[in-house]
Amino acid sequence: xxxxxxxxxxxxxxxxxxxxxxxxxxxxxxxxxxxxxxxxxxxxxxxxxxxxxxxxxxxxxxxxxxxxxxxxxxxxxxxxxxxxxxxxxxxxxxxxxxxxxxxxxxxxxxxxx
Amino acid sequence: xxxxxxxxxxxxxxxxxxxxxxxxxxxxxxxxxxxxxxxxxxxxxxxxxxxxxxxxxxxxxxxxxxxxxxxxxxxxxxxxxxxxxxxxxxxxxxxxxxxxxxxxxxxxxxxx
Numbered sequence: 001x002x003x004x005x006x007x008x009x010x011x012x013x014x015x016x017x018x019x020x021x022x023x024x025x026x027x028x029x030x031x032x033x034x035x036x037x038x039x040x041x042x043x044x045x046x047x048x049x050x051x052x053x054x055x056x057x058x059x060x061x062x063x064x065x066x067x068x069x070x071x072x073x074x075x076x077x078x079x080x081x082x083x084x085x086x087x088x089x090x091x092x093x094x095x096x097x098x099x100x101x102x103x104x105x106x107x108x109x110x111x112x113x
Numbered sequence: 114x115x116x117x118x119x120x121x122x123x124x125x126x127x128x129x130x131x132x133x134x135x136x137x138x139x140x141x142x143x144x145x146x147x148x149x150x151x152x153x154x155x156x157x158x159x160x161x162x163x164x165x166x167x168x169x170x171x172x173x174x175x176x177x178x179x180x181x182x183x184x185x186x187x188x189x190x191x192x193x194x195x196x197x198x199x200x201x202x203x204x205x206x207x208x209x210x211x212x213x214x215x216x217x218x219x220x221x222x223x224x225x
Binding site for chain 1: 119146148153154155156157158161169171201203205213214215216217218219221
């Protein structure tokens, strides 16, 4: 049974710092991994999608890496800004295309002005 | 492209009542999945619809049911509402079920 864990559960950092959010999963047979952003009470915004054959994806100040064999992914945020404050969720899609996406519980990020 | 749209955005119901939530997928997408997100938790998979049939179901009771229409839009129905059903209900659409999933803004259901 696939389990997704995100550490830390919450993080506060001063504006301008670079930071790393961690995601681990127990079953390496994944089809892809997505990082989402969620603002309080809102839906999910897809940030980055990494296919199982890829090692990383970049979008602006965001970089996500994937090490499938060790069951780990990281989301790197460069030069953090107060607008980056949100909950960041990691989700894995299984290799079995009929199976469901599994989410972690998220990391609540607060960027201090 | 309007993306994934859900209605209503907020809803308050009384215990024991029934509720219907609606979702229109992103243009070109044929698969709709529903998730329940309790406060402080990650989304939990309820079920997925493809070609108007339930293809996969999570660990939710039969009080949770759904439907997909020929235009790929979907409804989530919950009967005999319990206080514990209070949550954000998210709809996601994709093409074929396991490509990149796009989520709607959710429906906040409060059961009193």
